[in-house]
Amino acid sequence: MKARTLIVAVVVGAFGIAAIILPVSHWLCAALAWSAAHRESASVPFVLLYVASTVAMLPEVLLTIAAGAIFGLVRAMVLVSIGSTLGALTSFLLGRTLAREWVRGKIERWPRFQALDRAIAAHGIWMVFLTRLSPAIPFNLLNYAYGITAVRTRDYVIASWVGMLPGTLLYTYAGAAAANVSEAIAGRAPLGRSGSVLLWVGLIATLGVTVLVTYFARKELARQIESQ
Numbered sequence: 170m171k172a173r174t175l176i177v178a179v180v181v182g183a184f185g186i187a188a189i190i191l192p193v194s195h196w197l198c199a200a201l202a203w204s205a206a207h208r209e210s211a212s213v214p215f216v217l218l219y220v221a222s223t224v225a226m227l228p229e230v231l232l233t234i235a236a237g238a239i240f241g242l243v244r245a246m247v248l249v250s251i252g253s254t255l256g257a258l259t260s261f262l263l264g265r266t267l268a269r270e271w272v273r274g275k276i277e278r279w280p281r282f283q284a285l286d287r288a289i290a291a292h293g294i295w296m297v298f299l300t301r302l303s304p305a306i307p308f309n310l311l312n313y314a315y316g317i318t319a320v321r322t323r324d325y326v327i328a329s330w331v332g333m334l335p336g337t338l339l340y341t342y343a344g345a346a347a348a349n350v351s352e353a354i355a356g357r358a359p360l361g362r363s364g365s366v367l368l369w370v371g372l373i374a375t376l377g378v379t380v381l382v383t384y385f386a387r388k389e390l391a392r393q394i395e396s397q
């Protein structure tokens with residue numbers, strides 16, 4: 170085993186043990202509570218939290234929904250897009266450098282990834298875009314996995330950012346809608362019945378579009394992989 174691989178394995182193991190022993194979920198909740206109490210100054214800390222969660226391969230869905238509830242739809246979309254893209258880029262660069270051998274050892278056990286790798290070599294940015302819409306590999310691991318492919322960094326960043334937008338819109342919208350309805354019920358937001366209905370109709374429409382986009386992306390991704 171190469172020294173670099175051993176170091177990466179030790180670091181990853183340390184992160185895994187820390188996630189089990191340390192109250193990570195409590196810390197995340199505390200960070201989100203602080204963000205909610207300091208909305209005007211919480212943008213940069215939230216983005217850094219999102220990047221760290223992505224690199225540590227923690228699930229970001231709850232963070233994305235929470236962003237919608239805390240910051241509102243538009244601001245949450247911007248912050249989550251920045252955080253998810255920077256997090257994906259950081260993991261990608263780690264997978265291409267320090268963690269390369271460790272990632273290769275994890276990925277090479279999956280024959281499907283070999284076909285995906287060949288498709289990426291042939292189509293690059295298009296394949297990254299499709300897998301972002303419909304991941305063939307768990308999202309956080311995918312960030313590292315792309316580091317050992319031939320995709321260019323620029324193409325990876327652009328395709329990842331655009332491909333993650335539908336999911337970002339869906340989950341931030343869900344958080345913003347839930348927060349607005351809750352405030353209306355508490356008497357702090359004059360939405361009214363029609364306003365609440367419009368929020369949920371918009372959420373359902375967004376969900377429907379996201380499902381359709383994911384479905385067609387999955388079909389196209391499967392076709393491209395089978396062709397390899």
